[in-house]
Amino acid sequence: MAGVGLVAFAAVWAFAPAVAGNPHASPRKELTAMRSVPLWTAIITITVGFSGLGAVLAYIVPLLEVDNGLDPSDVTWVLMLWGVGTSVGAFWGGRLTDRDHRAASRLGLGLTALALFGIGAFGSSPWATVPLLFLLAVATQIFAQSGQVHLMDVLHGSPSLGSALSHAALNAASALGTGIGALxxxxxxxxxxxxxxxxxxxxxxxxxxxxxxxxxxxEAAPAL
Incomplete structure (x- = not known):
């Protein structure tokens, strides 16, 4: 993992563009964005939308081993497939978000709902659970791309605050979803x-x- 981190650091150093900061930015100006209703709507949407993922993902191993009867070695391959799904979702999520991030959010959440319904109804069969988990991985990443772009969009001139709030919302979602699943x-x-x-x-x-x-x-584009 340390090696992967070093490669990522070198890639960012080599390829990330050097963008000058905004000389007119200030903490006070950034914090004034917190009064925006669309901003809080975006934060709540990210938190609630990703809470569902946490409720399932945190317990994916016992779901596969206990309810689906898979061996631990088989679970490893399913988790690898999950990783492939997140990569596919990130790729297509970026493309769809470039077209219309609102429509991409609706598509991502719609597919997430479909996958969750399938897991709840048919999640005791590995033939259903495995492809549904792949769909869930793809769908949540589509929502991830579009949701964060929308958050930055409603913040306008407060990019530092937007980046912090996006991660805060994702962390809150993880804690909320995992807690609900545990209960x-x-x-x-x-x-x-x-x-x-x-x-x-x-x-x-x-x-x-x-x-x-x-x-x-x-002026939003038609939904996908």
Whole structure:
């Protein structure tokens, strides 16, 4: 992992463009953006939308081993497939976000909801669970690209704050989703049940990207 980190550091050093900072930026100007309703809508959407992912991903190994009966060696390959899915989602998410980040958010969350429903309903069969997990990985990365671009868009001239808030929202989502999943499993509902709670959270995010302030704009392109 240290070697991968060094390669990433060298790549950023070699290829990331040198962009001059904004001489007019100040902490006070950046913090004034916190009064924006579209900004808080974007933060809540990211938090709720990714909470569902945390509720499932945190318990993916027992889901595969206990409910699906896979060997640990098989689980390793499924986790590798998950990684491939995130790469595919990041690639296509970037392309779709360039076209229309609002439509990409709706598409990503819609596919996420489809995958979560499938896991909740058919997640005891590896023939259903494995492809659904791949779809979930792709879908969440599409939402990841578009959601963060939208957050930066509503912040306008506060890029530093936007970057910090984006990571804060993702961390909050991880904690919230993992906690909800733990409570559901603790009461004995099994490892598939968190998918249903995740589906509810994703549905809330879908409503926000449809009618929430900042997402509902007359000049937005038609949904994908």
């Amino acid at each position: 559901i499993i603790a009461v004995g509902l099994g490892y598939q049940a968190p998918a249903w709670a995740a589906l509810v959270l994703t549905a809330v995010a879908l409503v926000l990207v449809r009618v929430g302030p900042g997402y509902r704009r007359a």
